[in-house]
Amino acid sequence: MEEIVLPDHVVRTKELLAAGWTRDGIRRAVEKGHLTRIRQGWYATPLADERVLRAVRSGGALACASALAHHGAWDVTAGVVHTRMDHNRVGSLPAGLKRCQAWHSKLDVAPEQAVDDLAMALRTAWNCLSLEGFLVVCDSLLHRNLMTRHELSRALRHAPGKEVVLDKTDRAESGTETMVRYRLRSRRVQLTPQVEIPGVGRVDFLVGERLVIEVDSREHHTGEENYQKDRARDLTLRAMGYIVVRLTYQQVVHDWPETERCLVAMIQRGDQWWGSRRGRKVA
Known part of the structure; x- marks a missing residue:
């Protein structure tokens, strides 16, 4: 052996x-x-994996957002290791570890496996993550075919308000796309994700008729080849009359207030409409 x-x-x-x-x-x-x-x-x-070792060494299992990332979902942990352990276990955890609890259980039992499965991890994330963070992982689970919408709903059975939350999921190829969609829709901006434009292909978002928002991520938009391809697409879109805004990971994750201010200014000015309709504002 x-x-x-x-x-x-x-x-x-x-x-x-x-x-x-x-x-x-x-x-x-x-x-x-x-x-x-x-x-x-x-x-x-x-x-x-070192994160699994840290979770088990602490007396629990890799759980919540950390387990979801381990299974392939977008990582929203910011380096923190989420763990789940027996409710009888007391004492503080080492720095960088966070104790989480599934929403449906006040008395977690000792984990049987080193890493929680997707359903348990999702139930724990429901009780731990912000709405935006939860939508990020749900969108990525759907996009990466790790779970279906039916499986998401079944994993969250009896969770209060689950359908309202799941109705906010949508097409997204990266966590940063989910963040932009959620934040702009929270400002009542009407945008459509993953729009196919003839001669160009699919763009991340279309606001109104002509404002295209492309969202770069560390995962998909690095390297010289991708850089050149993205700029060629942008040039084609501009030649067709579209206004193209390309957001970096930094602008979405770390500099959002200023990014949002600029986007809202463009939308309030009516940049999303063709010339005959400019000035028509989105609330």
Whole structure:
């Protein structure tokens, strides 16, 4: 049993024993570096993710936004490791860890796995994240085909107001797109995501008739090839009469107040309409 294949590369002692390991076999695997003891009753292989190790080492499981990111959703943790643990566990957590609790349970039991599944992670995120953060992860779960809308709804069954929240989900290819959509719609700006423009392709947002908003992210708009492609698209759109605004990750995540001020000024001026309709404002 030299080769060890484990979900998330973390396993409990009882699972190893149930799979046919002996305690001597576990000890030899530790001596050879194939396994590392994280805490009593838990072991990991050298391939285990550091965030998973920190969560299990603290006495819990990787949970909430951290588990969602681990499964492939957009990461809204800002470097904080979200954990879920038995309600009887007391004491403070090390710096950089946050204890979370599923919305439906005041008495969390000790996690059976190192990483919560998507449904449990989503229920915990409901109780932890802001509305914007929750929409970011829901949009990414849908976009990346990690969950369907039906599965989102089922995971949140009985959550108060879940349909109102899920109705705010929409098409988005990145978390920054969700942020822009949510924030502008909160200002009553009417914008349509993922609009197909003949001769150009799909743009992130179209406000009114001609104001195109493209939202760059660290994930999709880096590198010289993408840079050149994006600028070529922008030039084509401008030649067709569209006004193109391209927002950087920095402008969305860190400089939003000034970014919003500029966008609202353009919209209030009527830049989103063709010449004959300029001056028509969006509330």
